[in-house]
Amino acid sequence: MDDLERSAGSPNAKDYVRADGEFHRYLAKISHNPLLVTLLDSVSELLAAIRLSVMEYPELYKSGVADHRRIMERVRAKDAPGARAAMRKHIERAKKILQDAASR
DSSP states (O other), X not given: OHHHHHHHTOSOHHHHHHHHHHHXXXXXXXXXXXXXXXXXXXXXXXXXHHHHHHTTOHHHHXXXXXHHHHHHHHHHTTOHHHHHHHHHHHHHXXXXXXXXXXXX
């Protein structure tokens, strides 16, 4: 999580793209669902390209860092319903971010 937050301020967008991908892969791994890891790995290049394009809009991607922090806090607290709710909000926000980025 620290790497993700540090990379959000990096002038090198690829640092953030890498850290964000690692964050999502970590969540997939701790889900103990090998199918989720396989699916995520199979679309990792596509997701990296999407993340890179969103990096053109700092106000859009910075909200994702706060979402990730909330998700990780709930995971660390072993609060499954809270983590699920935080993830749902993140997915809704990510959908809006992608729509906003596509319309620009």
